[in-house]
Amino acid sequence: MAADDDRATQEAGLSPSVTFARTWLDRRSWVDVARGAVTGADRVAEALIDGLAWDGDGGRVFRYDHWVDVPRLGSGYPLDRPPHPVLHEVHRALQHRYGVRxxxxxxxxxxxxxxxxxxxxxxxxxxLDDTRIALLVVGARxxxxxxxxxxxxxHELPDHGATVDLAPGDGDLLVMGGGCQAGWEHSVPKLTHRVGPRLSVQWRWTSRTGRQERGGSYSKPLHFSRP
Ligand SMILES: O=C(O)CCC(=O)C(=O)O
Ligand SMILES: [Fe+2]
Structure with a gap:
């Protein structure tokens, strides 16, 4: 069988040897990346697409003082009912490694x-002072x-001032930790060349210490009346 066929039919699994590489952003902020943590990740992408209910066409959120488009689809699932069993394994492995729920x-x-x-x-x-956000990225890199x-x-800087590109895809795990949500920003920019679907599963934990943020949230919009 051709290598492509092998890949297309491979069932998803947690790789037996997952290695995390840490990039320090500052004294208290870091990003870990584990390449190929989930093998057969295309199966996970299919299970997510087929098994979840997806919200409308991205929609709009109120950010500080204006509405912005969030062009992507969103969903979620209860921890004990993942649309693919490997997601349960990934969740457990992440909780074990990072010591948080x-x-x-x-x-x-x-x-x-x-x-x-x-x-x-x-x-x-x-x-936001001390958080862990773990992302499993499947599909396009x-x-x-x-x-x-x-x-x-x-805005005049190249890549709008980005200093790091972690480029996860195809079963990689990416974990933002420490003060990443306090002193740093992240994005998945539009591209000018064609790419296939990309999905991310996102597990979040906050220490609930430090100053509490209030006001215009990005991913869970406050329902102000529209201007
Ligand atoms: O899809 C991703 O890799 C990142 C998503 C993200 O940053 C978010 O939903 O807050
Ligand atoms: Fe985010």
Whole structure:
């Protein structure tokens, strides 16, 4: 059988040898990446697409003082009812490695190169000083850009001020930790070349310490009346 056929029929599984590589962003903020943590990741992509109910066409959220489009589809599932069994294994392995209990995951589906999420912090977690956000990315490998929050108005810089591209895809795990949601922003930008579907499963934990964020959240919009 051709290698492509093997890949297409391979059932998904947690790789027996997962290695995490840590990138320190500053003294208290880091990102871990484990390449190929889930093998046969295309099966997971199919199970997510077919097994979950997807919300409308991305919709719009109120961000600070204006509405922005979030062109991608969103979903989620209860921790004990994953649409593919390997997601349960990934969840357990992540909790074991990071020593925290994650909330029920949310899931994002970028249908093609036009879907994206702009630079943001996951402010809906409210306590941002010490968080863990674990992402399993399946499907297309696309840029995942990280920039210091101080670059948020530096639109003239290349890649809008991004300093790191972690480019996860095809079964990679990416974990943002420490102060990543306090002092850093992340994005999955639009592309000008064609790409297939990309999905991310996102498990979140916050220490609930430090200052509590209030106001316009990015992924869970407050329902202000529209201007
Ligand atoms: O899909 C991704 O890799 C990132 C998604 C994200 O940052 C979010 O939904 O807050
Ligand atoms: Fe995010």
């Amino acid at each position: 994650f909330a029920a995951p949310s899931v994002a589906w970028y249908r093609d190169e036009r879907d994206s999420v702009a630079f943001h912090r996951d402010r809906d977690m409210q306590w 696309r840029p995942f850009l990280v920039r210091p929050r101080a670059h948020r108005h530096a």
